[in-house]
Amino acid sequence: MDMTIGLKTIADASFDSVMITSAGRKNEIIYVNKAFEKLTGYKAKDVLGKDPKFLQGPATDPATIRQLVKDLKAAKTFEGRTINYRADGSPFIMHWRVLPVKSGRGASAKVENYVAIQRVISA
Ligand SMILES: Cc1cc2nc3c(=O)[nH]c(=O)nc-3n(C[C@H](O)[C@H](O)[C@H](O)COP(=O)(O)O)c2cc1C
Numbered sequence: 374m375d376m377t378i379g380l381k382t383i384a385d386a387s388f389d390s391v392m393i394t395s396a397g398r399k400n401e402i403i404y405v406n407k408a409f410e411k412l413t414g415y416k417a418k419d420v421l422g423k424d425p426k427f428l429q430g431p432a433t434d435p436a437t438i439r440q441l442v443k444d445l446k447a448a449k450t451f452e453g454r455t456i457n458y459r460a461d462g463s464p465f466i467m468h469w470r471v472l473p474v475k476s477g478r479g480a481s482a483k484v485e486n487y488v489a490i491q492r493v494i495s496a
Contacts, residue, residue, distance in 0.1 A: 391489070
């Protein structure tokens with residue numbers, strides 16, 4: 374099956390929040406879907422180019438974030454939960470997974486992007 378066609382269509386329509394960032398020195402948001410806007414209250418145009426850490430606040434667990442940084446450095450998939458904050462300041466439990474995505478083949482393959490799948494855990 375050719376998966377190159379329609380992936381954006383799928384991400385746009387997903388019930389879960391989908392976020393794509395650049396990898397490397399900076400993790401700049403290059404894509405968020407409608408579900409991200411609904412979940413966080415931020416508009417796509419206001420978050421493009423930013424690091425996702427604007428979702429964090431006083432109750433965000435630093436140990437979870439350290440684990441994320443460690444996993445991404447090792448080019449591993451991260452999965453975890455922490456407190457994040459919507460645009461209106463209200464907190465929620467974020468359950469999310471971040472996947473390193475390589476481009477190129479074989480020895481020249483490099484992690485060029487991260488894809489995050491995010492959802493609210495309701496209490
Ligand atoms: C693709 C991607 C998605 C991320 N999503 C979240 C998120 O939903 N919530 C969160 O608290 N941090 C998220 N982060 C983590 C922060 O953006 C940042 O990488 C982390 O806080 C470590 O950077 P710092 O040490 O400068 O804080 C995400 C990171 C990446 C690369």
